[in-house]
Amino acid sequence: MVILNSGRLAVELAPQSGGSVARFTCDGVxxxxxxxxxxxxxGKGMNAALYPLVxxxxxxxDGRLSFGDEIIRLARNWPGLDHPMHGDGWAHAWRVVRSxxxxxxxxxxxxxxxxxxxxxxxxxxxxxxxxRDGGFSIRISIENLEDRVVPAGVGLHPFFVRQPDCTLTCxxxxxxxxxxxxxxxxxxxxxxxxxxxxxxxxxxVLLDNCFDGWDGRASIAWPSRRLxxxxxxxxxxxxxxxxxxxxxxFFCAEPVSHANGQVGLAPLVxxxxxxxxxxxxxxxx
Numbered sequence: 001m002v003i004l005n006s007g008r009l010a011v012e013l014a015p016q017s018g019g020s021v022a023r024f025t026c027d028g029v030x031x032x033x034x035x036x037x038x039x040x041x042x043g044k045g046m047n048a049a050l051y052p053l054v055x056x057x058x059x060x061x062d063g064r065l066s067f068g069d070e071i072i073r074l075a076r077n078w079p080g081l082d083h084p085m086h087g088d089g090w091a092h093a094w095r096v097v098r099s100x101x102x103x104x105x106x107x108x109x110x111x112x113x114x115x116x117x118x119x120x121x122x123x124x125x126x127x128x129x130x131x132r133d134g135g136f137s138i139r140i141s142i143e144n145l146e147d148r149v150v151p152a153g154v155g156l157h158p159f160f161v162r163q164p165d166c167t168l169t170c171x172x173x174x175x176x177x178x179x180x181x182x183x184x185x186x187x188x189x190x191x192x193x194x195x196x197x198x199x200x201x202x203x204x205v206l207l208d209n210c211f212d213g214w215d216g217r218a219s220i221a222w223p224s225r226r227l228x229x230x231x232x233x234x235x236x237x238x239x240x241x242x243x244x245x246x247x248x249x250f251f252c253a254e255p256v257s258h259a260n261g262q263v264g265l266a267p268l269v270x271x272x273x274x275x276x277x278x279x280x281x282x283x284x285x
Contacts (some may be wrong), residue, residue, distance in 0.1 A: 001040075006102045006131035007222040010281065011282025012203055015106045018045025019052050019094035019127055021158075024136060026282045030226060033159040033250040038072040045090040046078075051156030054089040054108075054125040054142050056263035057256040058210065058241065060251045061183050063117065067264040076276040083181065086157070088119055094127070099217060103130040109145075123138055134281055141275035144268045152268035154258030155237070160229075162202055162251045166222045169199040170253065172240060173213025182208050184260045189206040202244040202251040226285040231255070 001024065002013040008167050012023040014035060022035035032049035032154030063074040063084050074084040077091065094106040095255035108125045122145035130137045140154050160166075175194055176184040194205065199221070216238065218231040243250045258266045270272055 002096060002104050002106070003142055003229055004061050004099075004102055004104060004131045005036065006130065007134065009136060011131060011136060013104060013106070013128065014040050014045070014048065015094040015096050016042075017043055018048065018090040018092065019106055019125075020045035020048035020090070021050035021110055021138075025258060025278070026169065026227060027259075028029075030161050031227075031280070031282070033258075042115055043093065048090075048159075050138075050156060050158040051087040052125065052127060052140055053153070053157055053254070053256060054087050054096075054140070054207070055087070055110075055119060055154040056087045056151070057239075057254070057258065058260040059083040059085045059181075059183055060261055060263075063232055063268070065151065065264050067070055067267075071122060072151075072264075073117060074119070075272045077118070083183065085132075088113075089125055089183045090282050094125075097126075102132060103128070103150065106130070115135060121146050123152065134283070135222075135279050137277060137279040139275060139277040141273050142268070143245055143273045144270060147270045149267045151266055152274055153256065153258040153265045153266050154276055155241075155254055156275055157252065157254050158280075159250040160220055162249050163222055163224060164203060165201070165224050166220060167201050168196055168220055168242070168251070168253060169197040170240060171197045171210075171215050172211035172219035174211065176210045178209060178260075184210065184262075187212060187259075197241070206246055207240060207242045207244045211240045211242060212238070214238050214255075217254075220253070221285060223285060226263070228283050228285050230277060230281045230283070232268075234276050234280070237276045237278065
């Protein structure tokens with residue numbers, strides 16, 4: 001575990017468990033769903049407070065990814081799911097490059113895994129964390145280690161603590177409808193019942209959808225805790241996946257670089273790097 005502290009904020013990182021954030025607190029109060037000891041011991045990040053999405057976000061239908069004139073075949077990688085999801089980063093150990101009291105940097109280097117149906121292109125993923133001035137920033141990047149153009153995307157998957165009175169506010173233009181397997185079917189203007197621009201309680205709607213045309217800003221308020229979080233994400237994070245499952249103590253607002261299933265439309269040149277930063281700032285209501 002790597003521990004970061006700055007003022008009211010504290011972060012626990014679990015690099016060996018999918019390059020995950022295990023805990024994020026303000027004055028000892030959990031902002032994200034804390035990762036259990038069992039989840040940390042699993043070596044995977046699927047039950048973390050926050051985990052990285054590389055080299056793609058969300059599901060790829062039947063493991064069949066179209067990229068230019070190619071068809072890339074991917075094996076299932078998520079328990080109980082017929083479609084590969086969320087890439088490789090969450091399932092592997094990351095190496096700590098450096099760390100101090102307020103910052104850390106971790107790296108995952110992926111080798112070709114085509115014969116096993118894994119991601120067939122080499123890449124280097126990097127996460128840089130910093131606590132400073134009441135904020136927690138994460139910069140995530142993916143570097144193409146191949147000598148050819150490949151598909152590539154990045155994202156972050158936080159699990160925010162959910163309370164009956166909490167609200168999510170964000171502005172988006174479009175949303176992808178999905179089928180019964182949560183695979184995208186059509187992109188439509190955001191309907192009123194899915195509009196978060198004036199704030200909405202996650203408990204009022206069931207969603208697992210990708211929103212497009214996001215301006216990179218969102219806020220979450222917990223009135224009973226007198227806490228507010230402001231999220232600001234740089235480009236290429238202009239898509240936001242909102243996940244509000246029934247009966248859970250968390251909800252998700254995930255900054256991602258491409259729409260669900262659309263990483264095949266996101267080329268990265270040989271030797272190129274795709275990077276984005278998300279900053280989580282806490283304040284008192």
